[in-house]
Amino acid sequence: xxxxxxxxxxxxxxxxxxxxxxxxxxxxxxxxxxxxxxxxxxxxxxxxxxxxxxxxxxxxxxxxxxxxxxxxxxxxxxxxxxxxxxxxxxxxxxxxxxxxxxxxxxxxxxxxxxxxxxxxxxxxxxxxxxxxxxxxxxxxxxxxxxxxxxxxxxxxxxxxxxxxxxxxxxxxxxxxxxxxxxxxxxxxxxxxxxxxxxxxxxxxxxxxxxxxxxxxxxxxxxxxxxxxxxxxxxxxxxxxxxxxxxxxxxxxxxxxxxxxxxxxxxxxxxxxxxxxxxxxxxxxxxx
Numbered sequence: 001x002x003x004x005x006x007x008x009x010x011x012x013x014x015x016x017x018x019x020x021x022x023x024x025x026x027x028x029x030x031x032x033x034x035x036x037x038x039x040x041x042x043x044x045x046x047x048x049x050x051x052x053x054x055x056x057x058x059x060x061x062x063x064x065x066x067x068x069x070x071x072x073x074x075x076x077x078x079x080x081x082x083x084x085x086x087x088x089x090x091x092x093x094x095x096x097x098x099x100x101x102x103x104x105x106x107x108x109x110x111x112x113x114x115x116x117x118x119x120x121x122x123x124x125x126x127x128x129x130x131x132x133x134x135x136x137x138x139x140x141x142x143x144x145x146x147x148x149x150x151x152x153x154x155x156x157x158x159x160x161x162x163x164x165x166x167x168x169x170x171x172x173x174x175x176x177x178x179x180x181x182x183x184x185x186x187x188x189x190x191x192x193x194x195x196x197x198x199x200x201x202x203x204x205x206x207x208x209x210x211x212x213x214x215x216x217x218x219x220x221x222x223x224x225x226x227x228x229x230x231x232x233x234x235x236x237x238x239x240x241x242x243x244x245x246x247x248x249x250x251x252x253x254x255x256x257x258x259x260x261x262x263x264x265x266x267x268x269x270x271x272x273x274x275x276x277x278x279x280x281x282x283x284x285x286x287x
Contacts, residue, residue, distance in 0.1 A: 002068040003287075005076040005098030005128035006168040008043045009204035009227050011286050017279035018207070018222035021045035021078060022271060023232035025052045028256070029239060030064060032264035033271060038072050041284035042275045045098065047080040047230055050087055053094075061094045073284040076128070080230070088118050092127055100130040100171070108157060115165040123166070130228075133161050134173030136209045150175060155196045162201045169204040169228060172197055174221075176209035189217045191224065198225030206230070215277055222278045231274055235267045242266035 012019050024030040024046060037044040046064060053061070061077070068075040078098040079091035091099050101118040103111035115131040122129045134153030153172040162170060174197075175189045198205060204227035207218075222229065242263045247253055275281050 001071060001074050001287075002065060002097060003074045003076055004126065005045060005078055005130065005228075007128075008045060008074055008076050008287075009128075009169050012043070012227040012280075012283070013202075013204045015283065015286060016223055017283055018226050018229045019043050019045055019280055020271070020274050020278055021047040021080070021206075021228050021230045022235060023047040023049060023052065023080060023230065025055060025236070027056075027060060027063070028260045028264055029235070029267065030067070032268050033235075034067060034071055034075070035264075036268040036271045036275070037075075037284075040272060040275050040281045041073060042280040042282070043074045043284055043287060044071075045076045045078050045228060047078045047232070048096075049080045049232075050082065053079075053091075058094055061096075065095045074287045078130075082118075085114060085117055085121075088122065092122065092125055096127065098128040098130065100132070102132050102171075104132040104135050104171075104173075108161075112161060112164050115161070115167060119166045128168045129166075130169045130171060130206055131161065131165055131167040132171035132173075132206075132208075133158055136171075136173055136176055152190065152193060153197060155193070155200050158197050159200050162203060167203070169206050170201065171206040171208050174207070176207060176213060189213055189221055191217070191220060194221060194225050204228060219277055219279075229274070229278055231271075234274070235270050238270040239263045239267040 008019055022033045024033055064077060068077060076098045077096050079096045080100055081102045082088045082091060082100055083102060088099050088101055099122055101115050103114045119129045135151040150173050174194050205225050206228040207221060207226045208230045246259050246262050
């Protein structure tokens with residue numbers, strides 16, 4: 001069933017688990033992610049970045065919406081890292097049920113201003129809004145925008161931001177990088193900071209860029225306050241590593257229906273592990 005990000009994350013917040021937001025870039029990936037979510041009875045947020053939207057085209061968004069309506073688990077279609085108000089309007093026109101406006105690299109007051117503008121417009125149409133406060137590290141050219149270094153979310157600022165913008169969920173910076181984690185740094189989440197932010201704002205919190213962090217940290221973060229975790233790098237690496245293996249050097253291997261099934265299965269193994277890790281398996285029955 002197609003629903004909103006708020007409808008999904010409010011339940012996750014109440015029951016202390018995290019919903020995976022898997023970023024997809026083609027139909028085969030989307031198909032596999034929905035299948036594994038249905039197999040594990042887990043709620044799903046399908047994340048699509050503006051670059052990915054340009055790649056797959058509006059017509060595929062229509063197909064994603066139709067498949068989501070027919071799913072046995074709740075699905076929200078989420079515009080990931082929207083940079084401008086105009087992009088958000090485009091997302092709403094396309095049929096997205098959840099949007100993120102990322103003003104994290106702007107001055108604090110400017111971030112509040114654009115996030116409130118988006119929230120005011122989106123809420124009129126029943127679309128959920130995610131904001132971001134603090135900066136996630138950026139590590140490679142394929143990752144979403146990030147800062148040269150992490151600027152951790154300030155709990156006092158988080159209270160002000162949520163009160164003044166009315167966002168439904170908030171992405172926080174507690175020690176993650178978009179893309180592959182830098183080799184010279186040790187992944188480490190500031191879980192005490194997460195607890196303090198959660199105690200102050202109480203709305204669903206979001207973790208971006210968790211690919212390189214240890215499983216035990218991610219599991220604990222989902223238990224104490226994170227309700228949505230974005231996953232892109234890990235599933236795409238699994239998908240395309242298997243594709244390289246299938247293709248080899250044999251030019252006769254050319255048909256997508258012979259190449260993609262094994263890639264989808266490899267991706268589903270990783271996705272299933274994330275679903276279990278976040279505590280989302282079986283939670284579809286809560287909706």
